Amino acid sequence: MHIIVLVKQVPDIEKVQFLKDKGWVDRASADSEINPFDLNAVEAAQQMKETLGATVTAISMGPAPAEAVLKEAIARNADRGILLTDEKFAGADTLATSCALAAAIRKAGDFDLLLCGEKTVDGDTSQVGPSVAERLGIPHLSFVSEISAVAEDRITMVVETASGSVIVESGYPLLITGTKDLNTPRLPTLKDKLRARKAEVEKWSAADLADMADLSKFGQEGSATWVDSISVPPEKKRKGEVLKGEDSAGKLVAALDKDGLLKG
Numbered sequence: 001m002h003i004i005v006l007v008k009q010v011p012d013i014e015k016v017q018f019l020k021d022k023g024w025v026d027r028a029s030a031d032s033e034i035n036p037f038d039l040n041a042v043e044a045a046q047q048m049k050e051t052l053g054a055t056v057t058a059i060s061m062g063p064a065p066a067e068a069v070l071k072e073a074i075a076r077n078a079d080r081g082i083l084l085t086d087e088k089f090a091g092a093d094t095l096a097t098s099c100a101l102a103a104a105i106r107k108a109g110d111f112d113l114l115l116c117g118e119k120t121v122d123g124d125t126s127q128v129g130p131s132v133a134e135r136l137g138i139p140h141l142s143f144v145s146e147i148s149a150v151a152e153d154r155i156t157m158v159v160e161t162a163s164g165s166v167i168v169e170s171g172y173p174l175l176i177t178g179t180k181d182l183n184t185p186r187l188p189t190l191k192d193k194l195r196a197r198k199a200e201v202e203k204w205s206a207a208d209l210a211d212m213a214d215l216s217k218f219g220q221e222g223s224a225t226w227v228d229s230i231s232v233p234p235e236k237k238r239k240g241e242v243l244k245g246e247d248s249a250g251k252l253v254a255a256l257d258k259d260g261l262l263k264g
């Protein structure tokens with residue numbers, strides 16, 4: 001069984017700052033880390049490796065420092081790490097990102113299961129997983145919160161929908177995106193980290209994918225959307241009013257009523 005996990009490097013969203021005059025993310029203002037949701041996908045792959053003896057490949061697209069997230073996946077038991085890194089991939093929207101990732105998946109060989117996070121904490125679109133599956137022509141399920149049973153020919157899952165949860169059984173190939181509830185990612189041991197540090201991450205350029213996709217579909221050239229301008233919304237300060245005196249309750253009711261908060 002071959003499982004491929006997609007992992008993305010994101011800035012630490014709690015600390016990252018914006019260059020307010022330009023509206024850009026100041027990437028130097030915070031460390032980068034593996035997208036937290038992708039840790040659940042990596043953990044799911046690790047568990048399947050333990051129970052089924054699966055082979056796990058982790059793939060990421062990003063600039064050279066994104067190699068770190070593949071080392072992280074290797075520390076968490078991935079057998080192979082592949083980084084798509086090239087100027088030609090830069091400026092990609094989700095459409096072009098999924099095109100490059102799908103091409104890399106085809107090149108990485110036959111697979112049974114593709115695992116993604118439900119979303120990233122920076123882009124936050126949840127589009128990449130389903131888009132990759134559509135490009136590969138395979139079924140996909142988003143927002144999987146539990147893998148109830150897994151075997152070499154089928155998998156049973158709990159999938160979250162807008163109206164509740166459903167239990168789905170599927171064969172392979174299949175792409176799933178996992179929520180935070182999927183599992184609790186374990187921390188790699190020091191030994192695992194040292195092993196990952198020495199491991200080699202394969203670097204693929206756009207030209208390496210020439211047999212798998214039309215290169216004009218990558219990066220900014222292949223993007224259907226572009227950013228015209230970005231602005232940071234003005235910070236709204238909380239308004240406070242202290243009500244004093246005997247008629248405070250009446251004043252409070254009147255204030256709530258004025259703001260339409262007592263209707264119904």
Ligand SMILES: Cc1cc2nc3c(=O)[nH]c(=O)nc-3n(C[C@H](O)[C@H](O)[C@H](O)COP(=O)(O)OP(=O)(O)OC[C@H]3O[C@@H](n4cnc5c(N)ncnc54)[C@H](O)[C@@H]3O)c2cc1C
Pocket residue numbers: 006007008009035037038041059060061062090091092093094095097098101115116117118119120122123124125126127128129223225226227
């Ligand atoms: C017009 C435009 C221009 C852009 N230009 C740039 C740019 O120059 N540089 C830049 O960094 N970003 C750029 N972006 C953002 C970029 O498109 C997104 O970061 C990327 O498509 C992933 O989307 P997302 O973060 O919403 O992922 P989601 O769809 O929320 O992610 C879901 C899952 O897909 C997988 N995944 C997502 N992205 C990757 C990846 N790169 N590698 C491996 N797995 C992945 C992960 O498993 C993740 O959990 C641009 C976006 C737009 C719209």
